[in-house]
Amino acid sequence: MILFPAIDLKDGQCVRLKLGDMAQATTFNESPADQARQFEQQGFEYLHVVDLNGAFAGQSVNGAAVEAILDTVSFPVQLGGGIRTLEHIEGWLEKGLARVILGTVAVRDPALVKEAARRFPGQVAVGIDARGGMVAVEGWAETSSLDVIELAKRFEGAGVAAIIYTDIDRDGILTGINWEATLALAQSVSIPVIASGGLASMDDIRTLTQPEYAILEGAISGRALYDGRIDSREALALIKAARSGR
Template identity: 70%
Template sequence: MAPVILYPAIDLKEGQCVRLKLGDMAQATVFNDDPAAQAAAFEAQGFSYLHVVDLDGAFAGKPMNAAAVDSILARVKMPVQLGGGIRDIATVEAWLAKGIARVIIGTAAVRDPAFVREAANRFPGQVAVGIDARNGFVAVEGWAESSELSATDLGKRFEDAGVAAIIYTDILRDGILAGLNIEGTLALAHAVAIPVIASGGLASIADVKRLLQPDCAVLDGAITGRALYDGRLDPTEALALIAAGRG
């Protein structure tokens, strides 16, 4: 069984660390105005991999929180995966050159699949696809627009592209602590050979225990945001549980 990785999330909006509700930029709660300090706190708690999203970049189609990301990279040693506004090879190259371990391509995966293939080919192991779905269908442009493409169909497009991982987010659960959509995430994981990371709704230690059940062994891990910031998920307890491998 592959080790479950719990990825703490830092979502960046106007240089601050925020969490959204249901992907709505108008429903943003600021949790820390110093993203680098937040990243350092996560590292000190024992997390081994950080998930960062440039929310403004996702809407603008280009990096918008570069200074905040730079400050995070300067502050922590753990690998960082980054999504939001990554729409061309130059942007991929720039982030990887700065020290980002893995870039996440979302909207462009729908609009320009050839770009994903090129990026994955040029940077093996360093390109992930972000599939953000509402009722099973992919949303793009910072979740503002829905497409007619199913999450599974999009995932299958990149089956042979060399993509390192798929981050699957259920938008209708994101930021509301409703629990992970295990059923939908497992359906995608079984449909593709690419490692899948669950995102959206992780609410408590019960979700972590669920991820450690045998049927979830196919998953790479999960992203947690609001539950950590709200104190509903104790990082020490969660990481100890994962280390012990108990269900």
């Protein structure tokens, strides 16, 4: 079980959105690299980064900020947003990313995702973002006709390292993870699932450490970490205790 702190990049800064709306962005740190350093010093083991501008543009936009993060920290970093070609994937992995997250391209070109997973074992994840249970693409600007589980099952046996599942209707508004939908997804595929969108409080962390949620690889937390609703030291201690069976 891993608790991933999130850094969302917009115009070179560390922000959080509300309901995936770029117009509703709150800046939490003008230096993403400094924020990443803080997370590492707090004891987190893995960092989740999203290039928000890149997700809309279809190519990396905040590359300099991501590279600054990679130059600053030693813990593994996964990145999503605007990564849509094998060249993009290979380029980022060569720069030191532990894992790339493919979202829009997983809907548009699933064969590319499978080829990437074959070429780069353990380093390719699929990001599935949903609005009303249907998959959203292009930086959440468009909703497809694909059901979440239907899309996930396309990648069974392809070597995908993880699925990051985000409920857009809960993202950034601190209403709690959509546990029911997340568990339903995790139980439907053999690919490890990471919960995202809405992690709101220490109660959510306690829920995450219950035995029935051990099926998940972990969860991503953004706004609740930044505004202090989740205490990083306490959260990490709870997860460590759950891992050891105490």
